Amino acid sequence: MVNLGAEHENLDHKAYLILKNMIISRKLLPGEKIPQEKLAQDLGISRTPLVSALKYLEKEKLVEAIPRRGFYVRLFSKEEMISIFELREVLEGLAARRAAFNIRDSQIQKLRRFFKQFRKSTDITDIKGYATEDRRFHNFVTGIGAKEFLKSILENYNIISYSYQLVSLEGLVRPPNVTIREHRAIIDAISDRDADSAEDLMRQHLKRAIAILRQEIESERQTTAKTA
Amino acid sequence: MVNLGAEHENLDHKAYLILKNMIISRKLLPGEKIPQEKLAQDLGISRTPLVSALKYLEKEKLVEAIPRRGFYVRLFSKEEMISIFELREVLEGLAARRAAFNIRDSQIQKLRRFFKQFRKSTDITDIKGYATEDRRFHNFVTGIGAKEFLKSILENYNIISYSYQLVSLEGLVRPPNVTIREHRAIIDAISDRDADSAEDLMRQHLKRAIAILRQEIESERQTTAKTA
DNA sequence: ATATTGAATTTTGCATGCAAAATACATAAT
DNA sequence: ATTATGTATTTTGCATGCAAAATTCAATAT
Incomplete structure (x- = not known):
């Protein structure tokens, strides 16, 4: 059976993809108000499909709608980042479980190739490259394990990509030489x-990231308390 | 701080609530096409806010949008019901965890009152009443434990209420006298x-429901195979 | 009877217009 | 200088109009 869902692509869907990108790539900044008229003109469309796109993004929590006031790019606190990671913990845990059930031999070959370029180095210096591989790895696993609802939740809420944006260096919560063992263990299990x-x-993998985030919040709180 | 979010209520939000209700209460049946013009007239609004509401429902998976063809009430297969239960397993598991962390003394009193009316009966005959209590119980726990994202996922996807609709008797997957012990154990732990x-x-509680659903699918498959 | 073609009708996607609300701005009052 | 008040401007929410696409339905062919 062929997927014909994306056969036609309406303007609102195109606008949705563009806006999502603008938010993720920081062309629209958190807290900023979205100028409907201007944006519609820039995109060469009317407000109708633009607003439609914004409504999708509202459901995804990337945008906040305030009645009679407009749409604003959402802003996430560190506390909210933790609840996102808690969701990733259980959802990606489920995805990993399902991946282990579903994975085909050809996909196992692919899975085993992840983090290959970091095999020899005891100290991984290419943080950026590792961060990219990290993201690709998590996406690969969820791609195999998550279908339908789980997939759409993980996608829609942009949990993965978003999680990586707001934290520490290059989006990594913990250093590569610590997490690479965990990644390998997950690969083996699947x-x-x-x-x-x-x-x-x-789950353990993500739980540890959460622990670090909590620590960061705690130390921030103490610093703020001292300063104040 | 007072929540002023619902101060103004736009037409599309009202339409959204009405439509959601119509779907849940089976006034609009799964698979049915949604007649925009007629429905807009019935609700006394134009198509603009109606379509807006439908877009919200699309994100919640209650409705399916087919470009250039319109909106259809979604239809769930038993396989999809299983994946919904799998989500409930991990999400409500997380909610229960968070509830145990957050719960206040006054809420413990309330929690302990659940299933009180079924205490004495070894064989629970009021299936309907028990089903209602079951739903209220799960909603109470998630209400305490789930905030922000988790809450919106559980709400939006209507996972709970929907789960109950399509399965067995009164929405219960397993008989009351089996599940009541599990409910009490959860109450104690929280x-x-x-x-x-x-x-x-x-999680165990929901895992067992999933096992039953899988059995039902399996036996259905065998019956169909025989008939065919 | 069933299938095929083609016009008539309906429905969708989008732009546009407009009243009401919100915002910005200028002027007056303290 | 700051706050209050009134006015102009912008923005939002919604209805409406219309072209293009989809659907229906009748007439014709197989």
């Missing part, structure tokens, strides 16, 4: 089709 | 603020 381990390891 | 147990028990 390749062995060990669903329970895959879920557990993925 | 009241004891034992987050790990609360999460684990909630």
Whole structure:
């Protein structure tokens, strides 16, 4: 069966993709008001499909609608980042479980190739490259394991990509030489089709990131208290 | 701080609530096409806010938008019901965990009152009443534990209410006298603020429902195979 | 009877217009 | 100088209009 869903692409969907990109790439900044008339003109469309796109983004929490006042790019606090990571923990845990169930042999080959370029280095210096690989890895696993609802939740809420943006260096919460072992363990579990381990390891992996985020909040709070 | 979010209520939001209700209460049936012009007239509004409402419902998966063809009430297969339950498993598990962390003493009192009316009966005959209590219980727990994203996912996707609609008798997957023990165990864990147990028990609770659903699918498949 | 073609009708996607609300701005009052 | 008040401007929410696409339905062909 062929997917014909995207056969026609309406203006509002195009606008949606463009806006999403503008937000993620920081062309529209958090807190900023979205100028409907101007943006519609820039995109060469009317306000109708633009507003339609904004409504989609509102559901995805990328944008906040305030009645009679307009749409604003959403702003996330560190506390909210933690709740996003908590969601990733359980959702990607589920995705890892399902991936272990579903994965095909050809996909195992691909999975095993992740982090190959970082095999030899004890100290990984290419942080940026590692961060990219990290993202690709998580997307690959969820791509195999998450369908339908789980997939749309992970996609819609932009949990993955967003999570990476607001934290520490290059979007990594913890240093590569610590997380690479965990990544390898997850790869092994999924390749062995060990669903329970895959879920557990993925959850532990993300739980540790959450712990770091909580620490950061705590130390910030103390610094602020001292300064004040 | 007072919540002023719902101060103004736009037409599209009103339409959204009405439509959601119409779908849940089966005034609009799964698979049915939504007649925009007629419905707009019935509601006394134009197509603009109606379509806007439909876009919200599309994101919630209650409605499917087919470009140039219109909106259709979504139809869920039993397989999809399973993936919804899998989501409930991890999301309500997280909610139970958070509830155990957050719950206030006054809320513990309330929590302990759930299923009180079924205490004495070894065989619960009021299935409908039990089903209602079941729903209220799950909503209460998620109400305490889920905020922000988790809350909106659970709400938006209507996972809870929807889950109950399409399965077995009165929306219950398993008989009351089996599940009531599990409910009580969850209540105890949350009241004891034992987050790990609360999460684990909630997950086991839902896992068992999933197992039944899988069995039902399997036996259906065999029946169909025989008939065909 | 069933399938095919083609016009008539309906529906969708989008732009536009407009009243009401919100905002910005200028002037007056303290 | 700051606050208050009134006015002009902009923006929002919604209805409406219209072209293009989809659907219906009748007439014709198989």
